[in-house]
Amino acid sequence: MSSSKEVIRARKKLFNTLCERAFSHLSGEESMTVSLVSEKTLYARLNHSKIRQSTNVDQSEVEIQFVSNSRELKKSMTLTWDEGEDFKRLQLLIESARKEAEILPETPFIVDPENNASSDQDILLERSNNEEVIDQIFKPIQGIDLAGLYTDGWVIRANQNNKGQKHWFSTESFYLDYSIYSEKQKAVKSCYAGTTWNQKDWEANVNDSNHQLSQMRLPVQDVKRGEYRTYLAPAAVAEILDTLNWGGWSGSAYKQGWSPLKDLIEGKRKFSDKVTITEDFTQGFSPKFNHQGEVAVDTLTVVEKGELKNLIVNSKTAKEYGDLKSTAAGGSEGLRSLKFHTGGLAKADILSSLGTGLYVSNLHYLNYSDRPKGRMTGMTRFACFWVENGEIKGPIKDLRFDETIYNVFGDNLLEITDFSEVQPETMSYGCRHIGGARVPGLLVDKFAYTL
Amino acid sequence: MKVNARKSLESLNSKADWTGIRFVEEDSRTLFVRDERLEPSHQEINSGAMVEVLVDGQFSYAATPDTSELGLKRAYQKAMGLAEIAKSWKLTNFTEEQRPKATGSYSTPKANDLDTAGIEQLVQNLVDATKAMKTSDEVMSRHAYIMHSQTKMRYVSSSGSDFEQNFTQNLSNLSVTAQRGGDVQTRSNGMDVGQAGAEFFNREKLLKQGTQIGEQVLELLSAENCPSETMDVILAPSQLYLQIHESIGHPLEIDRILGDERNYAGWSFVNLEDFGKLQYGSSLLNVTFDPTLPFEMASYMYDDTGARADKQYIIKDGQLLRGLGSLESQSRAKIDGVACARATSWNRPPLDRMANLNIEPGTSSLKEMISSVERGILMDTNKSWSIDDYRNKFQFGCEYAQLIENGEITKTVKNPNYRGMCTPFWNSLKGVGNNETFEVWGSYFCGKAEPNQTIRVGHATPYCLFSDVEVFGGAK
Numbered sequence: 001m002s003s004s005k006e007v008i009r010a011r012k013k014l015f016n017t018l019c020e021r022a023f024s025h026l027s028g029e030e031s032m033t034v035s036l037v038s039e040k041t042l043y044a045r046l047n048h049s050k051i052r053q054s055t056n057v058d059q060s061e062v063e064i065q066f067v068s069n070s071r072e073l074k075k076s077m078t079l080t081w082d083e084g085e086d087f088k089r090l091q092l093l094i095e096s097a098r099k100e101a102e103i104l105p106e107t108p109f110i111v112d113p114e115n116n117a118s119s120d121q122d123i124l125l126e127r128s129n130n131e132e133v134i135d136q137i138f139k140p141i142q143g144i145d146l147a148g149l150y151t152d153g154w155v156i157r158a159n160q161n162n163k164g165q166k167h168w169f170s171t172e173s174f175y176l177d178y179s180i181y182s183e184k185q186k187a188v189k190s191c192y193a194g195t196t197w198n199q200k201d202w203e204a205n206v207n208d209s210n211h212q213l214s215q216m217r218l219p220v221q222d223v224k225r226g227e228y229r230t231y232l233a234p235a236a237v238a239e240i241l242d243t244l245n246w247g248g249w250s251g252s253a254y255k256q257g258w259s260p261l262k263d264l265i266e267g268k269r270k271f272s273d274k275v276t277i278t279e280d281f282t283q284g285f286s287p288k289f290n291h292q293g294e295v296a297v298d299t300l301t302v303v304e305k306g307e308l309k310n311l312i313v314n315s316k317t318a319k320e321y322g323d324l325k326s327t328a329a330g331g332s333e334g335l336r337s338l339k340f341h342t343g344g345l346a347k348a349d350i351l352s353s354l355g356t357g358l359y360v361s362n363l364h365y366l367n368y369s370d371r372p373k374g375r376m377t378g379m380t381r382f383a384c385f386w387v388e389n390g391e392i393k394g395p396i397k398d399l400r401f402d403e404t405i406y407n408v409f410g411d412n413l414l415e416i417t418d419f420s421e422v423q424p425e426t427m428s429y430g431c432r433h434i435g436g437a438r439v440p441g442l443l444v445d446k447f448a449y450t451l
Numbered sequence: 452m453k454v455n456a457r458k459s460l461e462s463l464n465s466k467a468d469w470t471g472i473r474f475v476e477e478d479s480r481t482l483f484v485r486d487e488r489l490e491p492s493h494q495e496i497n498s499g500a501m502v503e504v505l506v507d508g509q510f511s512y513a514a515t516p517d518t519s520e521l522g523l524k525r526a527y528q529k530a531m532g533l534a535e536i537a538k539s540w541k542l543t544n545f546t547e548e549q550r551p552k553a554t555g556s557y558s559t560p561k562a563n564d565l566d567t568a569g570i571e572q573l574v575q576n577l578v579d580a581t582k583a584m585k586t587s588d589e590v591m592s593r594h595a596y597i598m599h600s601q602t603k604m605r606y607v608s609s610s611g612s613d614f615e616q617n618f619t620q621n622l623s624n625l626s627v628t629a630q631r632g633g634d635v636q637t638r639s640n641g642m643d644v645g646q647a648g649a650e651f652f653n654r655e656k657l658l659k660q661g662t663q664i665g666e667q668v669l670e671l672l673s674a675e676n677c678p679s680e681t682m683d684v685i686l687a688p689s690q691l692y693l694q695i696h697e698s699i700g701h702p703l704e705i706d707r708i709l710g711d712e713r714n715y716a717g718w719s720f721v722n723l724e725d726f727g728k729l730q731y732g733s734s735l736l737n738v739t740f741d742p743t744l745p746f747e748m749a750s751y752m753y754d755d756t757g758a759r760a761d762k763q764y765i766i767k768d769g770q771l772l773r774g775l776g777s778l779e780s781q782s783r784a785k786i787d788g789v790a791c792a793r794a795t796s797w798n799r800p801p802l803d804r805m806a807n808l809n810i811e812p813g814t815s816s817l818k819e820m821i822s823s824v825e826r827g828i829l830m831d832t833n834k835s836w837s838i839d840d841y842r843n844k845f846q847f848g849c850e851y852a853q854l855i856e857n858g859e860i861t862k863t864v865k866n867p868n869y870r871g872m873c874t875p876f877w878n879s880l881k882g883v884g885n886n887e888t889f890e891v892w893g894s895y896f897c898g899k900a901e902p903n904q905t906i907r908v909g910h911a912t913p914y915c916l917f918s919d920v921e922v923f924g925g926a927k
Contacts, residue, residue, distance in 0.1 A: 044537070045900075047709070048542060050541060051509070052711050053512065054511050055513070055799070056512070056513040056514065056526075056529040057513075057799075057902075058513075058515050058517075059499065059516055061497065065491070072491040073492050073493075074493040074494075076495045076497075078496070078498050078499055080517045080518075081516075082517065089496075096494070100492065100567065103571045104489060104492060104570075105489050107488075107490065107491055108488045134537065138540050147714040148714040148901070149714065177901070179713060181713070189714075256485075256591060257629075257635050258592075258637065364839065367835045367836055368848075369848055370866055370925035375925070379837070379840065379844065381717075381839075398840070427903055430905075450870065451846070451870050451872075
């Protein structure tokens with residue numbers, strides 16, 4: 001059986017060959033970028049501390065961004081890693097793009113491929129059989145009601161263009177995203193992630209969760225709708241930031257009228273001067289290059305002391321609007337490596353600073369209830385507690401909140417924790433996603449619960 | 452994808468108790484016109500196979516893009532290796548009964564394929580639709596977006612299954628955003644979806660919708676904010692389809708009730724004991740799982756395990772009868788279900804998914820329902836949705852609403868929202884529209900499961916009237 005390093009080396013070689021062959025068939029005025037998304041992943045879905053479904057996935061897709069005759073088209077196809085078959089398919093794809101470029105209207109604001117820079121990064125381990133971990137997962141969770149997903153494998157992101165620009169990024173990691181449940185269906189959420197499985201760390205992680213679950217066995221507190229002083233733990237803050245990433249920082253979204261941060265961008269509203277947010281690629285969550293191979297700066301300040309400093313902008317948007325500067329963003333102009341800067345609230349002081357109110361570990365299913373005004377709604381989830389005079393009284397029944405971001409990050413923000421936690425990207429729609437964020441907890445006054 | 456499916460299966464010489472291969476090839480196109488100009492068009496051709504093995508009561512899966520005999524053999528070995536390890540920790544014992552023999556074929560009824568000439572014409576139609584939205588200088592952006600997917604699925608198994616299904620599914624989304632002062636409003640067609648050929652993208656319909664939303668977005672800029680009070684609500688199908696999806700569909704998925712989804716999308720307030728007993732809604736509520744409506748998004752002959760799909764009442768006269776559960780879930784829960792094991796594509800295993808989940812028409816005309824309301828609101832076109840992980844406390848926002856006073860529509864209001872609890876809400880149903888108010892809607896992008904999957908679903912419904920709903924407007 002081949003190790004991941006060997007397989008990835010072979011794929012790098014074949015991707016280079018495919019690109020070279022494809023570029024050599026372009027005519028003089030044609031240009032093209034070829035992007036690769038590839039993974040080999042073991043997914044084990046768990047329920048009641050048993051395996052519900054287990055799947056090995058080997059999948060790869062290339063996308064061509066073809067430019068000819070002032071037209072730009074994107075086409076993508078599955079790679080089989082058989083050079084003959086893949087090149088045949090790629091040729092057909094390019095040929096169909098060429099034909100459609102003849103009949104479609106001109107594309108506005110095309111950004112022609114350039115050779116800006118190249119990069120090559122492999123963060124890999126010598127592992128050949130990730131299935132061996134499965135047995136180890138179950139040893140410490142017997143007698144516990146656990147549901148979740150074990151994900152293990154490697155991913156590749158790469159692109160090349162016919163001007164000579166080449167980027168390659170591969171990484172190998174695992175995570176066990178899970179929750180454990182009490183007899184009364186109260187739950188605690190956690191995630192054990194890393195590059196090498198360590199049984200002692202896993203057992204410690206489960207023990208921590210079990211300890212938290214014991215607090216969920218306290219009497220359930222009946223909390224009526226209203227405004228409460230609230231501590232939002234890092235995972236809850238990350239949900240709010242995820243929702244804001246849906247057009248909040250995007251230059252294009254702002255120009256087209258659907259940014260939830262319109263008033264912040266226009267300087268009509270401010271966040272608290274405690275809030276500083278950066279896009280920080282030195283955290284290593286994702287590659288610095290975007291879908292066109294453009295490379296972002298290591299660190300970009302987005303919000304500094306409550307004021308917006310930079311929008312997230314790709315080169316197409318920059319070309320269209322003129323007054324926005326490209327930050328080498330991706331197609332959706334979201335933050336790919338967010339860092340919310342810490343404050344001064346120590347972990348040991350969270351409950352005493354909260355005093356009386358709600359301790360919210362997680363939020364769920366957020367959406368805008370008034371997008372242009374930055375108002376969003378969502379639910380509390382997992383380990384959320386009613387706290388009185390700095391003492392946990394017991395878990396709550398889930399509550400719905402409805403609040404504007406200007407209250408949460410602005411007028412009502414009391415304190416930010418002096419620590420932050422990594423929130424690894426665990427989405428796998430279509431393929432295993434990469435990325436993450438580093439986020440602290442927030443103490444907020446008058447957080448509005450509506451149902 | 453040119454494969455000899457049966458020969459590929461035989462060449463595995465499988466040692467498993469049961470073996471299946473599901474081949475999927477999908478060709479999807481997206482066209483996006485913004486402000487009368489075509490953005491880069493996109494075509495995705497995605498293909499591969501999922502090899503499934505049943506070993507000692509446990510299904511294990513391996514997905515591969517390589518559908519050659521060698522590629523499938525490698526995937527088979529991966530699945531067998533995984534089954535060997537997983538069987539010590541299996542949740543339940545399955546048998547071949549969860550993979551019944553299925554033969555035959557299904558194809559979307561359609562008149563036209565989307566060829567190159569059709570694409571050229573469609574682009575022009577989308578350009579013209581955005582042109583029709585330009586009703587004022589206050590309009591900031593105009594979008595016309597379509598997706599057109601052709602999916603071929605072939606399934607063979609060691610128990611003799613051999614069937615093929617060919618789906619052609621479509622989405623059309625038109626939207627316009629306008630600004631006046633600090634107020635920004637967006638109006639859309641709510642995302643039309645359905646099974647059909649290229650005829651789905653009818654030029655006259657696109658232009659009519661473009662004109663209408665262009666006029667209504669200006670109407671919204673001039674409108675008052677939605678009042679905050681408890682009142683009667685009439686929901687148009689363009690909103691009600693998502694209410695059905697979130698507060699009837701998901702809570703009735705048996706795998707959710709069994710806890711499979713607890714770590715991600717959540718659990719359900721419904722218990723297995725509720726089937727046959729729970730008064731889910733008022734006696735006017737009749738909900739069916741109906742894979743037989745030819746143009747609805749999720750009409751099919753078999754699910755992805757080979758279970759034959761037919762129309763079933765899920766809720767009858769308000770009473771909960773059966774769940775949305777596959778043969779696997781039915782064997783675990785010991786309650787009735789439907790043929791709903793579906794996978795997003797070749798790279799994911801099947802699980803309980805909604806397909807077409809509809810409210811059956813009633814007897815009221817829309818005019819009669821409006822006339823019966825002393826003070827209420829008619830809400831149209833979903834804009835925002837959120838619900839808790841047990842599928843109980845929901846909140847929805849709509850794009851457009853009209854106040855009803857003394858049995859008549861009096862004025863348009865903006866930023867309408869409402870919230871409530873699942874079964875009290877459905878039990879407040881006091882009017883169900885007749886066939887003339889019945890519309891077919893659905894979604895291209897229902898997310899669920901770990902690893903994540905999206906699935907395409909259909910929801911057809913008439914207009915419905917609910918009493919005593921908590922309604923509110925936008926931020927001050």
